[in-house]
Amino acid sequence: MSKIKIFADSTSDLSKNLIENNQISIVPLYVGFDDESYKDGVQITTKDLYTKVAEYDKLPKTSAPSPLDFVNAFKPFVEEGRDILYIGISSKLSSTLQNAKIAASEFPNAKIEIVDSFNLSTGIGLLVMKAVDFANEGMGVEDIAAKLRELAPNVETAFVPDTLDYLYKGGRCSATQALMGSVLKIRPIIKVVDGGMIVGQKARGKREKILETMLENALKDKDSMDKKRVFVTHTEGLEDANFLKEQLEKELDVEEVIITDAGCVISSHCGPNTVGILYILNEKI
Template structure:
């Protein structure tokens, strides 16, 4: 058994088979409907989330794992003599990172190492996979942390949001913006910049136009793209995701994986959200 256990949280949106194959630990965030707290990916799936929002007409809140949650997940591995390397959701988006730091202080010094991904979804996932490969190559935690810190600014995360409804329900756009956007079929595109979800531009017209623009943006970086792993992530948009995956593979030669967005990410962005995530070369 490796002496280092890699952890992330449910917002990393890593495919379940990768979690099992590479023995990656996941600490779930929460989606909260009223007084009911549901663990992302454990007690509720993305499909059931959308069904419930459609039925009830309101979005859940989202909540970070508590320090106690982290302690519960970390303790069995610490007791086996392992060290923990946890890669978190951006500290700009959640208190998840801070709570993991607090939990780490409950263990002997140097046993728990926490890295702020400054990203979300499979932007975190790319960092996790880099850490997994580094462990397999025999690197120690300080060396892996240096690798991750160098890689973080090179991650490019871009999403097309299909509907303004979830942004409106979540208080991220006004009723008038939602109405006008819906009438004009405006689709916002979100990028992660400095650890935050930032509106990058808007595409007016058919959904296909927005997806083609996002694909074009990625392909414009083809010569600067780390082809080892590119990820297409989606929320109930598998057909479009498969088409993007195919085009990216054909036009870049990259290893392109498919992932499904979890409940926390989906509750902010809504159904049919789709993204392309890759790292630029160092």
């Protein structure tokens, strides 16, 4: 048994196989409709989410795990004498990380490292899997945490939503922007920069052309891209994800290109048929 226990939250969007095979523990965020609240990925699936959005005609509210949720998650492993490493969603997007820090303060005699990914979805997952790699190499928890903090700014996250409706309903674009996007077939390529989401590029035309633009952007980084793994993450957009995976495998010299499904929290902000490409740069250009 490794002395280090690695934690992430449900927004890391790692597959069940990656979680189970690498003994990663997940602390779920919450997704709520009116008075009902569900644990992301535990009590509600992405398909359930979209059914409820159609039923309620509004997006859910999402909320962070409480400090007590983190205390309950950490406690059994602290009692085993293990070191805790938690890699979480950007502190600029959620209070999840702050609640994890509050929980860590309840164990003053334990080694607990809380790492801000300054990212979302498998932008977090990339760092979690790097933590697994480093732990398997025998690195200590403090050294792993320091290395992850160095790598966090080098994570490249870009995704394309199929519709602006969810971004509009979630208050991330105006009604005018949503209407113009629909009429002119303009779709933003959303990027994560400094822990927040920005419109990195506005692409016009058929979805295939927009996907090719995102693919071209990623391939510009191929010489400086980390060779271990690249993620293609989607929400109900498997056909597009498979297309991107095939193209990336043809063009990149990486060990694996992994497709994962986005969980409910990420999907609630992006909408169905969103797809993204995520990777780590060896050096930030």
